[in-house]
Amino acid sequence: MDTKVYLLDGGSLELDHSQLFWGRSPGRRVRFPVYSVLVEHKDGRFLFDTGFNKEVFDALNPGNAQQTDAQTIPGALALIGLAPRDITHVLNSHYHLDHVGGNKFCTCATTVCHKLELEAAANPEPFEARGYADMSFAPHLRRTRTDLGAADDIYTPRFECVTGDQEIAKGVTLFETPGHTPGHYSLMVRLAHRRPMIFTGDACYAQRSIDLGAISGSHVDPRAGYRSMQRLQDLAQEHDAELFFSHDGDAWPNYVKAPGYYC
């Protein structure tokens, strides 16, 4: 079976331009897409990021989030005849609330996560607490600080902490790209009939991030963030891969969305 990659539309959010592109052109609101990536692979169904939970967002920032039922994880999976229980692995670029909203539905999945990201989510810097506001997938995480690698306090049945670059299935590789958050991962997927796809996650919101030389305005380590943005460009060159950006309103119309797929 050839690996397939589906992009699951997750709705959209809005931020100031200077928050998407650190310090640049403040005062202009920008609406941007949020999506998840389903990798259908002979060894499992890997879901990279799971979008946002509109209720959580509405409570924090009323009127910002736009999301239809078809743009939730259950709704988007239904477009291709799947349900959340069919997901074998959830991979999160990081645990900010617009990347984990659908985790809680994937009750049969192993959750793979960077050790540092789990620690950050469990005990966020005060200025990051809002970013980690949706812990619905791991409701007890903030209460137990003893062994974050333990599975019993995590909503999904299995939780695997990793560090470093990791090929988690043949042709499906997580690359460390910290800076936006401590344990951020980007994902590369090799396909039979096209160039490899690199999903940047929030290490690079958009082509505009590269053009402006601007990381996200939200970050814990800007020096690492700039190195990660460069790393993504280097990886793309090294592997002749195509970059798919996490929140790129200009690129999004050109991406193939589910039920269409890349293979």
Place this chain on the structure above:
Amino acid sequence: MDTKVYLLDGGSLELDHSQLFWGRSPGRRVRFPVYSVLVEHKDGRFLFDTGFNKEVFDALNPGNAQQTDAQTIPGALALIGLAPRDITHVLNSHYHLDHVGGNKFCTCATTVCHKLELEAAANPEPFEARGYADMSFAPHLRRTRTDLGAADDIYTPRFECVTGDQEIAKGVTLFETPGHTPGHYSLMVRLAHRRPMIFTGDACYAQRSIDLGAISGSHVDPRAGYRSMQRLQDLAQEHDAELFFSHDGDAWPNYVKAPGYYC
């Protein structure tokens, strides 16, 4: 001789609110004061920060800087009957261009500086290069990377690199407050007739920074930046000191400016 502290008005600059207070309320321009601190002490005349050079600023950002001749270092010192050659020590909170503009006039001074700050200025992160745009006080620094502690490539005749908290004269103490830049220092001065004064430098722009819980939008290490902002509040409590903020348009009208002084 009792120690005296003069605040030397250095003019004003303008930034977006979200750049002064990281990510908060983008789209509103805020004009803020820039000033230097002269500590007249029995062991020397210590100048903490030296404002901006209007020509350098105008080249980068035309129309932003406001500065009269009396708001330059020679002009401001003349208000109290001094000239730049009377300065024995220049201390910089950090080497961003709005804190070093007058260094070059102090040709008889020893320049005291945090080792990490000198390294950052010599080899800035790409996203910090603009901040370190005025190297007029050390014109060869960016060309020689061998021994940054050496004096011969520095405009001022002596250059002393330090690390850690340092009492550089009795009652005149530099406290490490990194985050905004790698080697940032804040200054505490003990006086005979009033509470100690703590000059925050850019580790805390304004009272509003504390009220909003927002460090500067310009920073190399936000986690350190938040710890430093907390450290300043802890130091103020520990020493029953008063915080004097670096760029506080609300507090500035209440500060005593030269030729008046604190003692």
